[in-house]
Amino acid sequence: DAGVTQSPTHLIKTRGQQVTLRCxxxxxxxxxxxxxxxxxxxxxxxxxxxEEEERQRGNFPxxxxxxxxxxxxxxxxxxxxxxxxxxxxxxxSSLGGFVAQHFGDGxxxxxx
Amino acid sequence: KQEVTQIPAALSVxxxxxxxxxxxxxxxxxxxxxxxxxxxxxxxxxxxxxxxxQREQTSGxxxxxxxxxxxxxxxxxxxxxxxxxxxxxxxxxNRDDKIIFGKGTRLHILP
Numbered sequence: 001d002a003g004v005t006q007s008p009t010h011l012i013k014t015r016g017q018q019v020t021l022r023c024x025x026x027x028x029x030x031x032x033x034x035x036x037x038x039x040x041x042x043x044x045x046x047x048x049x050x051e052e053e054e055r056q057r058g059n060f061p062x063x064x065x066x067x068x069x070x071x072x073x074x075x076x077x078x079x080x081x082x083x084x085x086x087x088x089x090x091x092x093s094s095l096g097g098f099v100a101q102h103f104g105d106g107x108x109x110x111x112x
Numbered sequence: 113k114q115e116v117t118q119i120p121a122a123l124s125v126x127x128x129x130x131x132x133x134x135x136x137x138x139x140x141x142x143x144x145x146x147x148x149x150x151x152x153x154x155x156x157x158x159x160x161x162x163x164x165x166q167r168e169q170t171s172g173x174x175x176x177x178x179x180x181x182x183x184x185x186x187x188x189x190x191x192x193x194x195x196x197x198x199x200x201x202x203x204x205x206n207r208d209d210k211i212i213f214g215k216g217t218r219l220h221i222l223p
Contacts, residue, residue, distance in 0.1 A: 004155070042116070042201055042213030043156070056209060090155055098144075098211050103155030 002027065004093050004104035012110045013081050019109065021076040025093030026102045031055075032074040033101065034066060035090040043090055049074055050096070078109075086111045114139045114206055118214035125192060126222045133187040133217045135202030140180045143205040147176050147187050150199045150216070159200075160187070192221045 005024045013019050025032050031050045035043035045058035049068035068074045072093075078085055088108050092101040115138045125131050135145070144163050148156040160169045160176040162185070168177040175188040189196060199216040206212065 040215065042203075042215045044213070045211050058210065092156075097209070098205055099161075101156075101158065103157070105153070105155045108153075 004091055004102050006089075006091050006104040006107050008107060009105070010108045010110075012112060014112050015081055015083060017081050018077065018079045019081060021078075021089050021091075021107045021109070023074045023076070023091030023093075023104060025072050025074070025091075029093035029095050029102070030072050031094045031096055032068060032072065033092045033094070033098070034074070034076045035092065036060075036085075037088040037090060037106070039087070046076070048098075081111050083111050085109065114142075114204060114210075114212045116202060116204055116212050116214035118200075118202055118217050120217060121215065122218040122220070124220040124222060127192060127194060129192050130188070130190050131192055131219075133189070133200050133202075133219070135185040135187070135214055137183045137185075137204050137212075139206065140183050141207055142180065143207050143209070145176075145178050145185050146203045146205070147174075147185075148201040148203065150201060152198075156201065194221045194223050197221045 007022045033048040034046040037043040046060050048056040052068045063079045065077045088106040090106045092103045094101045117136045119134045146161045147159040162169050162178040173190040178185045199218050201216045202214045
């Protein structure tokens, strides 16, 4: 049974570019949450998707947007990249809300 | 605004010792508190979840306690092993259904 898978594992972009990160949830899960983890920091909640809609959102600008597909997979899009967007982006899936979340190993995004 | 603090930021102890990691939060009106483990370059693994009505949870060598009134939680690890080396993160769920993480404690168990 595959767990949460994220792609790509590493990504290098330059300032001003746009990026799309992808997440496939654990089988049977219907909720996907995205987190940003800067080096040496705890994860910060970006948003959560359920039934293809954004259900909760943290304190992130509109440059951060997402999508959930009918098969429950999800994408995180970041526009107009800034140096400060360099971080590990984690995806977590669950069967509703934040209970019993399973995390992927993340995408390491570096902005030059 | 909820803030979560973890002390110490890093800790090294010899194998076999018992140890305690601390987590404090500023707003006691939490829904749940959860402890996670994160290995280098990896995602998070849930260790223990304590609901607001509970005072502690145990799993194997791990015991987590919660004192909402004082805004504190501790994670107790008994008989530490080198495989316990990792970063341990504390997270609280507010009643507005937002989850807030601490910065973590980096634990190194010396063989």
